[in-house]
Every structure is written in structure tokens, then in C-alpha cells.
Amino acid sequence: MKSLSIKDIAVKANVSITTVSFIINGKAKEKSISEAVIEKVKKIIEESGYKPNQIARSLRTGNSNIIGLIIEDISNSFFSRIARLIEDKAYKRGYKIIYSSTENNIDKAKELINLFKSRKVDAYIISPIKGIEEDVQMLLDDGNPVIFFDRNLPDVKTSYVGADHFNASYQSIQSFIDQGKKNIALVTTDINVAQITERHDGYKKALEDNGIVYDDSLVLKIHFNQEENETIAQIKSLLAHKKVDAVLFVTNYLAISGLKALKQIDKKIGDDFAIIAYDDHEAFELHTPRISAIQQPLEEIAEAIIKLILNRLSSKGKLPAEELIIPTRLVLRD
Amino acid sequence: MKSLSIKDIAVKANVSITTVSFIINGKAKEKSISEAVIEKVKKIIEESGYKPNQIARSLRTGNSNIIGLIIEDISNSFFSRIARLIEDKAYKRGYKIIYSSTENNIDKAKELINLFKSRKVDAYIISPIKGIEEDVQMLLDDGNPVIFFDRNLPDVKTSYVGADHFNASYQSIQSFIDQGKKNIALVTTDINVAQITERHDGYKKALEDNGIVYDDSLVLKIHFNQEENETIAQIKSLLAHKKVDAVLFVTNYLAISGLKALKQIDKKIGDDFAIIAYDDHEAFELHTPRISAIQQPLEEIAEAIIKLILNRLSSKGKLPAEELIIPTRLVLRD
DNA sequence: TGGTTAGCCTAAAACGATTTAGCGAATCAA
DNA sequence: TTGATTCGCTAAATCGTTTTAGGCTAACCA
Structure with a gap:
């Protein structure tokens, strides 16, 4: 047939x-x-x-009405929710989205870029990782619209949409301090992207501004791809060896590992011990006690991304790179 | 350039x-x-x-090395985790996956099928909804491999991979009864797919086999697309008006709404009140007390899907439809 | 010697659309 | 009446591949 x-x-x-x-x-x-x-x-x-036949059409016209979305991991709820929102919004404007995960693997990211390139997607939305600068630069040189989100690569000049990571961190720490906390730990990862370092910087600055000396031994850098059990063990070790009365977790999956660690050592969250997680998660609302979190405004981020893309797509000439920093919301619970 | x-x-x-x-x-x-x-x-x-240029290549050869994945909602963790696993496995075999969500909307599902069709994907993996039978039948008539997963459409004869929903339900109820529970409620949805009705049937059968009379007023059917607050209110109402000592939630998001309801009315899970959720969720492990859940073996399901697809792709002739029912695991916690 | 065969390579059709250039007839202006 | 313009439509080139059918030379065989 x-x-x-x-x-x-x-x-x-x-x-x-x-x-x-x-x-x-x-x-x-x-x-x-x-x-x-x-x-x-x-x-x-x-x-x-x-x-x-869209293939024939693409071959002839050189475009596809498809936008490629490259993210770290679709099974992470932050990304899957953003993906869903972007998909919705793009769909309403006649674009389809195809997406794929890099798993923080440079080679896979490069392959994905090539896959999308050879499929002639009209634009790229990328949550980038270090090491793909050249590939992205080539896309830009070829005149493709590329929008970074969540993370930025300082060496590549293209539009970026992301939350105000620095201030989010700063505010969280400030709120700890306002509650009278003194020994504030940071659990972060060793992936070297702007978004993570900004969160780290916000932590430092808030301490400084409040006259608290930054103590490197209170900062735990978790290796990105390691087993969760290892992470839990490291967190337990931090809590065992250091006097800590508050912890900021730099991602929600780290916070979840942290909660598991607390459960194992039976340490309770309460007046003398507080935590905040970066990125909200369904589990936090449900947890007893409920867990405070920094919410990124997903809807706004998605909307901003789509707007930027569509602008670029409709105006032939190259537009200057824009940076949209969107404020976050600190939700203090219980 | x-x-x-x-x-x-x-x-x-x-x-x-x-x-x-x-x-x-x-x-x-x-x-x-x-x-x-x-x-x-x-x-x-x-x-x-x-x-x-893959587009030219596809135009000429008629295939794309791309598999289309159509799911209900990528922001649901069951689907996003399955998607991630399928993506991984397909990738290793030289196939790429593109996916998109239907949001349980028949028109969107049809459009997605058309999108994928016009992009000449080599195969379709679909978590189907009622109302797309004809469209799927056309795909099959054209000789496209189509695999259903999670849900099945009885009127369409194609391969299917899914968990053993009936037995999962049956076992959960049996375990309640073994714990001495008598008034067991079911919170389910009104979407009319085999997977949901099987879960319902398992509930009924287990009651019957234990000489408990099925009571329709203990079964709460939640309307699919409704606001969460409404759902929570309905669950509270059920618990207020009926003597209930155990609840089986037919999906994890219903269980989460249920937990929120319990929190609001300050009802504790313990010896005299138990719940089980269908599909595990990160929040359940973390919850105090931890929540029992039926785990679907995601890895196995993904593997089975990919195997079926690849078989179909490599053998020219049509293979008979296969049904793979994969046993679930009841994880009793606390 | 002449016919086959093998080895190495290529011309051109095909996939299914979009788009440019232009044709013939009808209408219009002067 | 004539030249220009508009109307209604189409032939053919084009996008970048794959694939069929076959050309040319040199070697081989009887």
C-alpha cells in the first residue's frame, strides 16, 4: 500500500x-x-x-518545522517538565519538538547535534555541557538559531535563558542565617558549568556578606555519575564529621539522596537543622516535615525560550545574543 | 556556509x-x-x-533509522524513565528515538501519528488511547511495525508489552486481606483502557476469592484531566463517609494526591490503615512512613519492546502479534 | 584468434516535493 | 489595431542521496 x-x-x-x-x-x-x-x-x-511527504519537502526547502531539544536527562523531572512545556508551546505555533538526552556525555551530545543537523532541524534548544563549544559554534556559523537554557557556556555567544542561580543561592543562605544558622554546608556536584558555579558563588557571597568565613570543608562536591549509595555515604560522612546546622543542596536529586542519608542516620529536620533544595520536587511537598525548595519558574523559562526561538526563526538577519535571567522563588515550608 | x-x-x-x-x-x-x-x-x-544528508537518504531509501515513541505525558516519571531506557537501548543498536506526548488527547495522538508517518519513522512504539484504532490499523496495513506498551487496544491486533496489571492488583488486595483489612477502597481513573480495567478487575476478583462482597461505593473513579484539588477533595470525602482501612491507588499520581489528602485530614498510615500505590515513585521511599508500591520492571519492559521492534525490523515478512505480560513486584514498605 | 569473464568504475533514473521561468489566451489602454 | 498586461496554468530544474544497468579494459581460455 x-x-x-x-x-x-x-x-x-x-x-x-x-x-x-x-x-x-x-x-x-x-x-x-x-x-x-x-x-x-x-x-x-x-x-x-x-x-x-515531509521528507521530500525538507529536502527541497531545507527546513523542517522541527526544533531539536537537547537536554541532560529526560528522566529528571526538571527537564521532563520543561520539555513538556516547550513541546506544548511550540506545538501551538506549528512546530514540533524532538528531544534526546546527553547523559552528560560529550560524545553523545556531539552525536545528537549531528543527528539533528543531518535532520535539518530549524533550531536548537540546548542545555549544554562543557566540551561541545566547537560544535555549537559551527551551528551558529551556519546560521542556525541556538538557545541555551539552564546552563550557559561562557565561550559561546548565543542567547541564554536561565534562572538567577546566584541570587537563588544567596537568598537561601541568607534565610538560613536569618534563622540563626551558623554552620551551613553546601552539597554540590563536580560538573563544571556556569549554573553550578553560580550557585556556589551565591553561597560564598552570602556567607561573606554576613561575616561568616567560608570553609571549604563544608562544601561537598559529588562526582556526577556516581552511584547513589556512594553519594549517601559521603553526605553521612559530612554530617558525622562536621558540625552542620543547615544544608543547601544544589540539585533536587542531591537533596533526595540527602534525605535518604538523614533517614539512615535518623537525623531530623527541625529547629536546629534545616535544609533547602534547589529545584522543587513532588517528594518535598509530601515529606514530613515538608522540605523547602528553590522553585525555578518553569512556565516562564519555557515561554522565554520559545519566544526567542520564534523571533530568530522569523527574522532572517542574525539577532544579537540575549541573556534572560529569570528570578527564582524560594518556598519555605514547615 | x-x-x-x-x-x-x-x-x-x-x-x-x-x-x-x-x-x-x-x-x-x-x-x-x-x-x-x-x-x-x-x-x-x-x-x-x-x-x-539524512533527509535525502531517507527520501531515497524510505527509511530513517528513527523509531517514534508516543506516550501519554513525558513529565510523568513512569514514561520519562521508560523513554530514557528505550532511548538508551535503541541508541546502542543504531536507532534514534523521537518522542512526543499525547496528553490523552485523541486529536493530538492522531497528529503525532501523522507527523511520524510523514517523517517516515521505521517503527512506532505507542502507549495507546482509545479512539486511535483506525489510525494504528492503517499503519499496520501499510506494513509498519507497531508495538503497544503499558496499555493495549483490544480491537487492534499488534504486539503488546505490559505489566501483569490484573495480578498486581490481585496480589496487593490479597496482601491487604492477609493483614486483616476488611474495607478496602480503590482509587482509579475513568480512562477506559485495558490496563486500568484490569487493575480494577484484579481488585474485584481478589475480594471475591476471599469472600468479601464488592462494594461499588468504595471505588472512586477520578476524572482524568481534573484539577488536583478536586481529586484531593474527592478522596477526603471518600474517607470521611466510608469506613476504610486500606486503599489501592491505581496510579502513582493518584497516590500522591491521596497522600496530600491524608496529610490534610491528618490521617496516619499505620496498623489500622494501609495504602499501596501502583507504580513506584521517589517520593514513596522518602515518605514517613515509607509507602508500599507495585513496581513495574521498567528495564525489562524497555528491553522487551526494543527486542520486538528489532525483530520486526529485521525480518521482512510480517510476524504474528505477540503479547508479553511481565510480572510486577509488590514492594511492601514499613 | 575471438569470445568470455572479471575488475573497476560511472551515467542516469528515482525518491516527492518546491519554485522559477514562461506560455497562450483574454483583457485593456491608446 | 496593436502592444502591454493580467490571468490561469505548467514544464522542468532542483534538493542530495541510492541503486540499476551497463561501459570499458585487460586478462583468460579454448
């Missing part, structure tokens, strides 16, 4: 392929096709259920 | 396009191209960074 081609329609309607193409693409008026022919062809298309 | 085409390579190497194509596709030996030419062309390809 071969699917229909434009030629089949043309034959059935007894007109040329060109005419059918004009009608399909809404250029009938402009090309002065008679009302009668338009009607006839439309009817035949309708009845036969003909759908243009 | 136009990207290179096979023609550019041919010109540079001073051979024909055909020769280059043979070499790219590993048919050089078979077509008896001399070692010298192979070397030369490969070197030029290497140096120039030439990548074949």
Missing part, C-alpha cells in the same frame, strides 16, 4: 503537480489559480487523505 | 558520485572498488568532515 504522492493528486485532478503544490501551500491566490480548480483539488486531497 | 554534498566529495576525489556512495555504505568490496580509491575517498571524507 504505497502512500499517495502529489503526482497522484495531480493526475486525479487533471492538473499539474505545480498547481497542486501551490494549493497545498496556500499560494493559490497569489498565483492566481481559479476558484474552481482550488475547490476540486482540495476536495480530492480531502477525500484521498493525502499528506505531503 | 553550505554543507558539503556527496558531489563535492566526488569532485575532490575525482571519482563518480556512485563510487563515493558505495564506499560510504560499505559496499565498496562487493562492488569491487579498488583499495586505492577507497582509501583516497575515505581520507577526503574524513578531512572534510562530510556527513551524508
Whole structure:
């Protein structure tokens, strides 16, 4: 059962392929096709259920109405929720999204870029990792719109949408201090991206501004791809060896590991021990006691990304790179 | 900066396009191209960074090495984790996955099928909803491999991979009864798919087999797309008006709403009140007390799906539809 | 010697659309 | 009446591959 081609329609309607193409693409008026022919062809298309072959179309026009989304890990709820929002919004504007995860693997990220490139996606939304600067630069040099989100690569000049990581961190620490906390630990990761270092910097600065000396031994850097049990062990060790009355977790999965660690050593969150997680999570609302978190405004981030992309897509000329820093919300619970 | 085409390579190497194509596709030996030419062309390809245009390739060959994955909602962790696993496994076998969510919307599902069809994906993995039977049947009639997972459509004969929903439910209820529970409620949804009705049936059968009369007023059917607050209110109302000592939640998001409801009315889970959730969730392990759950073996499901797909893809003829029912695991906590 | 075969390579058609250039008839202006 | 313009439509080139069918030379065989 071969699917229909434009030629089949043309034959059935007894007109040329060109005419059918004009009608399909809404250029009938402009090309002065008679009302009668338009009607006839439309009817035949309708009845036969003909759908243009997008591949042929892409080959000819060089674009695809598809936007490629490259993220770290679709099974992380921050990304899957952003993906869903972006998908929705793009869809309403006639674009489809295809997405894939890099797993923080440089080679996989590069391959994905190539995959999308060879599929001629119209634009790229990327949560980047170090090591792909050149590849992204090539995309930009070829005139492709590229938007970074969540993380930025300082060496690549392109638009970026992200939360105000520095201030989010700063505010969290300030709130600990306002509660009278003195020994504030930071659990972070060793992936070297701006977003993570900003969170670290906010922590430092808040301590400094409050006259507290920064103590490197209170900062735990978790290796990115390690087993969760290892992470839990390290957190337990930190709490065992240091006097700590507050912890800021720099990602929600670290906070979850942290909660598991607390459970294992039966340390309670309460007046003398507080934690805040970066990025909210369903589990936090449900936890007893409920866990405070920094919420990134997903909806706004998604909206900003799509707006930037569409601007770039509709204006032929290159637009200057824009940086959108979106404020976060600190939700203090219990 | 136009990207290179096979023609550019041919010109540079001073051979024909055909020769280059043979070499790219590993048919050089078979077509008896001399070692010298192979070397030369490969070197030029290497140096120039030439990548074949996949769109042109797809247009010509009619396939894409892409598998389309259609799910209900990527932001649901069951789906995002399955997606991630499928992606991984497919990737290792040289296939890419593109995915998109239907949001349980029939029109969107149909559009997605069309999108994938017009992009000539090689196979479809679908978590189906009622109302798309015809569209799927057309795919099958055209000879496309289609695998359903998680849910099945009884009217469409194609392969299916899913958990043993009936027994999972049955065992959960049995375990309640073994604990001495008598008034067991079921919180389910009104989406009319086999997977949900099987869970319902397992509940009924287990009660019957234990001589407990099925009471329809203990079964709460939540409307699919409703606001969470509404859901919480309904659950509270059920608990207020009925004597209930155990609840089986038919999906994890319903269980989460349920936990919120319990929190609001300050009802504790303990010896006289138990719950089980269908599909595990990070929040359950962390909750105090920890929440029992039915785990679907995601890894196995993903593996089974990929195996079925690859079989179909490699064997030209149509294979008979297979149904793989994978046992679940009841994890009793605390 | 002449016919086959093998080895090495290529011309051209095909995939299914979009788009440019242009044709013939009808209408219009002068 | 004639030249220009508009109208309604189409032929053919094009996008970048794969693949079929076959050409040319040199070696081989009888």
C-alpha cells in the first residue's frame, strides 16, 4: 500500500503537480489559480487523505518545522517538565519538538547535534555541557538559531535563558542565617558549568556578606555519575564529621539522596537543622516535615525560550545574543 | 556556509558520485572498488568532515533509522524513565528515538501519528488511547511495525508489552486481606483502557476469592484531566463517609494526591490503615512512613519492546502479534 | 584468434516535493 | 489595431542521496 504522492493528486485532478503544490501551500491566490480548480483539488486531497511527504519537502526547502531539544536527562523531572512545556508551546505555533538526552556525555551530545543537523532541524534548544563549544559554534556559523537554557557556556555567544542561580543561592543562605544558622554546608556536584558555579558563588557571597568565613570543608562536591549509595555515604560522612546546622543542596536529586542519608542516620529536620533544595520536587511537598525548595519558574523559562526561538526563526538577519535571567522563588515550608 | 554534498566529495576525489556512495555504505568490496580509491575517498571524507544528508537518504531509501515513541505525558516519571531506557537501548543498536506526548488527547495522538508517518519513522512504539484504532490499523496495513506498551487496544491486533496489571492488583488486595483489612477502597481513573480495567478487575476478583462482597461505593473513579484539588477533595470525602482501612491507588499520581489528602485530614498510615500505590515513585521511599508500591520492571519492559521492534525490523515478512505480560513486584514498605 | 569473464568504475533514473521561468489566451489602454 | 498586461496554468530544474544497468579494459581460455 504505497502512500499517495502529489503526482497522484495531480493526475486525479487533471492538473499539474505545480498547481497542486501551490494549493497545498496556500499560494493559490497569489498565483492566481481559479476558484474552481482550488475547490476540486482540495476536495480530492480531502477525500484521498493525502499528506505531503515531509521528507521530500525538507529536502527541497531545507527546513523542517522541527526544533531539536537537547537536554541532560529526560528522566529528571526538571527537564521532563520543561520539555513538556516547550513541546506544548511550540506545538501551538506549528512546530514540533524532538528531544534526546546527553547523559552528560560529550560524545553523545556531539552525536545528537549531528543527528539533528543531518535532520535539518530549524533550531536548537540546548542545555549544554562543557566540551561541545566547537560544535555549537559551527551551528551558529551556519546560521542556525541556538538557545541555551539552564546552563550557559561562557565561550559561546548565543542567547541564554536561565534562572538567577546566584541570587537563588544567596537568598537561601541568607534565610538560613536569618534563622540563626551558623554552620551551613553546601552539597554540590563536580560538573563544571556556569549554573553550578553560580550557585556556589551565591553561597560564598552570602556567607561573606554576613561575616561568616567560608570553609571549604563544608562544601561537598559529588562526582556526577556516581552511584547513589556512594553519594549517601559521603553526605553521612559530612554530617558525622562536621558540625552542620543547615544544608543547601544544589540539585533536587542531591537533596533526595540527602534525605535518604538523614533517614539512615535518623537525623531530623527541625529547629536546629534545616535544609533547602534547589529545584522543587513532588517528594518535598509530601515529606514530613515538608522540605523547602528553590522553585525555578518553569512556565516562564519555557515561554522565554520559545519566544526567542520564534523571533530568530522569523527574522532572517542574525539577532544579537540575549541573556534572560529569570528570578527564582524560594518556598519555605514547615 | 553550505554543507558539503556527496558531489563535492566526488569532485575532490575525482571519482563518480556512485563510487563515493558505495564506499560510504560499505559496499565498496562487493562492488569491487579498488583499495586505492577507497582509501583516497575515505581520507577526503574524513578531512572534510562530510556527513551524508539524512533527509535525502531517507527520501531515497524510505527509511530513517528513527523509531517514534508516543506516550501519554513525558513529565510523568513512569514514561520519562521508560523513554530514557528505550532511548538508551535503541541508541546502542543504531536507532534514534523521537518522542512526543499525547496528553490523552485523541486529536493530538492522531497528529503525532501523522507527523511520524510523514517523517517516515521505521517503527512506532505507542502507549495507546482509545479512539486511535483506525489510525494504528492503517499503519499496520501499510506494513509498519507497531508495538503497544503499558496499555493495549483490544480491537487492534499488534504486539503488546505490559505489566501483569490484573495480578498486581490481585496480589496487593490479597496482601491487604492477609493483614486483616476488611474495607478496602480503590482509587482509579475513568480512562477506559485495558490496563486500568484490569487493575480494577484484579481488585474485584481478589475480594471475591476471599469472600468479601464488592462494594461499588468504595471505588472512586477520578476524572482524568481534573484539577488536583478536586481529586484531593474527592478522596477526603471518600474517607470521611466510608469506613476504610486500606486503599489501592491505581496510579502513582493518584497516590500522591491521596497522600496530600491524608496529610490534610491528618490521617496516619499505620496498623489500622494501609495504602499501596501502583507504580513506584521517589517520593514513596522518602515518605514517613515509607509507602508500599507495585513496581513495574521498567528495564525489562524497555528491553522487551526494543527486542520486538528489532525483530520486526529485521525480518521482512510480517510476524504474528505477540503479547508479553511481565510480572510486577509488590514492594511492601514499613 | 575471438569470445568470455572479471575488475573497476560511472551515467542516469528515482525518491516527492518546491519554485522559477514562461506560455497562450483574454483583457485593456491608446 | 496593436502592444502591454493580467490571468490561469505548467514544464522542468532542483534538493542530495541510492541503486540499476551497463561501459570499458585487460586478462583468460579454448
